[in-house]
Amino acid sequence: MIRLFTALEIPGEIAGRLTRLQRGIEGARWIEPSDFHITLRFIGDVPEDVANDVDEALQEISFDPFEIEVEGVGEFGGKKPHALWAGVRPSEPLTRLQARQESAMRRVGLKPETRNFTPHVTLARLKGIEPPEVYRFIEANNLFATPRFEVSRFVLFSARTSTGGGPYVPERTYPPEAE
Structure with missing residues (x-):
């Protein structure tokens, strides 16, 4: 058995900006910048x-x-x-790519994803953190934004079968349609 998911990679410059957010909540398990990604489909x-x-x-x-x-x-x-997460601005191409992956996984015979697609980059796992502390963090950082970046491929990753799953291993990359 292998645990898989598809995702978009986060460029180094964007990962650096996200890393600067990772402070201010005592006891949070901050995600390693090398594991930042935007999940498209958990398999x-x-x-x-x-x-x-x-x-x-x-x-x-x-x-x-x-x-x-x-x-x-x-x-x-x-x-x-x-x-705790950083959001991704909704876009038609992103939604379309995710929907195509969902359809492909159903054709393979996998069960449909039951959660709504909420594109995001996980910043931290929280266990036993009081909600007011989390909400203060959100209020202090709610205007966070990064420059736009190009998505030129998506990746099939494998993960450990544990909470948090990282480090994630890229198994295969899929480029856009050939010109």
């Missing part, structure tokens, strides 16, 4: 033969390069925050 634990089917399906996805930008911060978990 989960699959046998090797299914992983090969996933790879073949992903190779069929065509897209044109597009630009995105990271903006704002937030949390997942509500009254019990468990993750």
Whole structure:
């Protein structure tokens, strides 16, 4: 079995800006900058033969390069925050790429993703952090934004079967449609 997901990589300059956000919450487990990414589709634990089917399906996805930008911060978990993230400005090309991957994974036989697609970069895992501390961080950093950057490929990553999963290993890259 191998745990897989597809994602967009974060360029070094953008990762540096995100790293500067990683302070101010005592006890947060900050994500390593090398593990920053924007998840497109969590695939989960699959046998090797299914992983090969996933790879073949992903190779069929065509897209044109597009630009995105990271903006704002937030949390997942509500009254019990468990993750802190930087948001990604919604864009039609990003949504379309994610939808194509979802369709491809269904064709392979994987169950549909039940969560709505919320593009983001996880900054920290939170356990036992009081909500007011998290909300102060969000308020202090809610205007965070990065320059736009080009998405010129997506990546199939493998992860450890543990909480947090990193370090993530790029297994295959998929460039945009050939000219």
